Amino acid sequence: xxxxxxxxxxxxxxxxxxxxxxxxxxxxxxxxxxxxxxxxxxxxxxxxxxxxxxxxxxxxxxxxxxxxxxxxxxxxxxxxxxxxxxxxxxxxxxxxxxxxxxxxxxxxxxxxxxxxxxxxxxxxxxxxxxxxxxxxxxxxxxxxxxxxxxxxxxxxxxxxxxxxxxxxxxxxxxxxxxxxxxxxxxxxxxxxxxxxxxxxxxxxxxxxxxxxxxxxxxxxxxxxxxxxxxxxxxxxxxxxxxxxxxxxxxxxxxxxxxxxxxxxxxxxxxxxxxxxxxxxxxxxxxxxxxxxxxxxxxxxxxxxxxxxxxxxxxxxxxxxxxxxxxxxxxxxxxxxxxxxxxxxxxxxxxxxxxxxxxxxxxxxxx
Numbered sequence: 386x387x388x389x390x391x392x393x394x395x396x397x398x399x400x401x402x403x404x405x406x407x408x409x410x411x412x413x414x415x416x417x418x419x420x421x422x423x424x425x426x427x428x429x430x431x432x433x434x435x436x437x438x439x440x441x442x443x444x445x446x447x448x449x450x451x452x453x454x455x456x457x458x459x460x461x462x463x464x465x466x467x468x469x470x471x472x473x474x475x476x477x478x479x480x481x482x483x484x485x486x487x488x489x490x491x492x493x494x495x496x497x498x499x500x501x502x503x504x505x506x507x508x509x510x511x512x513x514x515x516x517x518x519x520x521x522x523x524x525x526x527x528x529x530x531x532x533x534x535x536x537x538x539x540x541x542x543x544x545x546x547x548x549x550x551x552x553x554x555x556x557x558x559x560x561x562x563x564x565x566x567x568x569x570x571x572x573x574x575x576x577x578x579x580x581x582x583x584x585x586x587x588x589x590x591x592x593x594x595x596x597x598x599x600x601x602x603x604x605x606x607x608x609x610x611x612x613x614x615x616x617x618x619x620x621x622x623x624x625x626x627x628x629x630x631x632x633x634x635x636x637x638x639x640x641x642x643x644x645x646x647x648x649x650x651x652x653x654x655x656x657x658x659x660x661x662x663x664x665x666x667x668x669x670x671x672x673x674x675x676x677x678x679x680x681x682x683x684x685x686x687x688x689x690x691x692x693x694x695x696x697x698x699x700x701x702x703x704x705x706x707x708x709x710x711x712x713x714x715x716x717x718x719x720x721x722x723x724x725x726x727x728x729x730x731x732x733x734x735x736x737x738x739x740x741x742x743x744x745x746x747x748x749x750x751x
Contacts, residue, residue, distance in 0.1 A: 410733035412437040413444065414689075414696075415486070416714065417461040417475045420724025421684065421698060422634065427723035428716055430458045432473065432484060437689070437729060441702055441712040447489040449475060449482060462518075463503030463546075464726040466740040469510030470528060475726070476501040481515055483531065486730055486737050495531035497524050503743070505546035505555065507570065514568075516543035519560050525573060535573050539566040545588060547744050549595050556598070558586045565589065565598060565611065579611040582618055587637050588654075588685065590644050592747035599642055599651060599671075604629075606638035608653060610670060620670035630657035633682040641685040641725075643745020645705060646692035652745065654683040654698075661686065661697065663708065677708055685725035687745045698725040 414435040418428035432447040452458045459477040466473045472492060473484045479500050483492040500518030506528060507513075513526040519542045525535035541559025548555050554576075557566040563581035568574065580586075584602040591598050591613070598611045607623040629638045633656060641654025644666060651664040651671045659679045664671035685698035688705070695703040700714040700723040714722035731739035 408734070410731050410738065412690075412729060412731055414441060414714075414727060414729045415464070415466070415473055416722060416724045417449070417464045417726040418722065418724055419458055420461045420464075420726040423458050423460045424723075425458065427700070427721065428714075429720075432475065432489075433714075433716060433722060435714060437694075441714060443715060443717050445489070446717065447484060448491070449484070450477060450480075461724075461726050462501055463505075464728055464743050465504055465506040465513070466728055466730060466737070467506050467510030467528065468730075468737045468740045471737040472510075472528070473730075474504060474506060474513060474528070476504045476515065478518060481513070481526070481531065483528070487732060487735060493531045495526075497526075497533065502543060503545045505548040507548050508550060508552045512570070514546050514548065514555050514557070516546055516557070519544060523557055523568075537568055537573055537575065539575055541566060542585075545586075547589070547591055547746060549591065550593060550746065550748070551595070554595055556589070556591060558589055558600075560585060560587070562586060563602075565600065567613065577613075577616055579613055579616050580618055582609045582611065583621060587635070587639075588641050588744075590642050590745050590747070592644060592648055594747075599644070601637060601639045601642050601654075603637045606655060606657065608639060608642055608651075622664070622670050622673075624653070624655065624662050625673055627655060627658050627660065627662075627676070632656040635684055641683055641698065643686040643688060643695070644747040645695075645745070646688055646690075646748040648747040650705070652686050652695060654686055656682040656684060659683065659699075661695075661703075675708060677703065677710075680713075681723065687727065687741070687743055689729050690731065690739055690741045696727055699723055 416433040434444040435441045463476045480496040482494040499520040502516040515524045521540040522538040542561030545558040555568040565579040569576040587601040589600040610620040651666040653662045661677040702712040728741040
């Protein structure tokens with residue numbers, strides 16, 4: 386039926402009021418490679434981007450480090466991102482690069498004394514804490530320029546770093562220490578510690594209230610729980626129904642631990658058995674409830690921003706509700722991708738509006 390002139394006028398007025406149609410926000414997964422040691426067979430070299438809304442389809446490869454012919458690339462050690470700056474920051478054994486997440490342009494690259502490990506960024510996007518490569522210190526870095534503005538030195542074998550979501554704490558874990566250092570970003574000094582735990586600390590995570598830490602340690606298929614307020618170790622939790630056995634990498638049975646964003650579950654990596662063990666985190670100590678078989682050694686775990694997907698370092702995307710693998714990451718050549726360094730971003734109208742985290746940190750108080 387033909388529209389009458391008054392109807393056409395009304396439609397034009399409505400269209401003018403609504404303005405031009407805008408594209409829906411893009412949900413993208415950024416995966417740094419080589420993100421499992423320097424194994425190029427799991428994704429080559431670069432920052433790989435996948436479309437979450439379309440089955441994690443490969444979108445593009447952003448250049449990172451140039452690798453001379455005949456040379457092996459350096460291991461990627463960590464990845465962080467900020468919606469405030471719209472940048473992704475990636476650390477290798479020796480340097481950090483800052484990349485514009487939308488354009489793919491490299492903003493800066495800096496090398497740091499003593500090398501680099503798994504870095505973290507402040508919630509306001511202004512500051513990076515960059516651990517030396519198993520050294521005594523963390524470099525405090527201006528995220529805009531890459532310039533070092535300070536140093537903090539726990540002398541713990543600097544390795545993994547988490548910046549709390551409220552910006553009040555920076556958790557500093559060293560490979561050579563049984564104690565987790567907690568720094569005050571205002572004073573740029575260690576304000577407290579948690580532990581000692583039963584062995585040297587490996588990957589760890591923290592709840593949203595900054596009251597509990599969950600740590601992997603050497604020689605344990607499981608994890609330990611610490612109280613941030615008192616500094617004491619609370620619980621030791623061992624996986625049941627599985628044997629520790631030899632591991633392919635990292636030298637510890639569990640190298641990967643993550644809280645779901647709602648903090649109802651704790652997911653634990655098991656390299657020896659190529660498995661993920663899931664615990665009910667609404668009770669303390671967390672209680673083991675089920676396990677998932679993975680296709681390879683699991684060396685890291687994290688979650689999507691909405692908590693609906695779990696990201697395994699094996700390149701498997703797992704539905705957190707059903708506990709089933711729903712996608713596997715593949716690059717532009719169809720090769721399987723694996724990485725221990727990935728996070729998701731939401732890009733709306735050409736700018737980053739939300740940024741995920743390489744660690745499975747909690748968002749809500751337990």
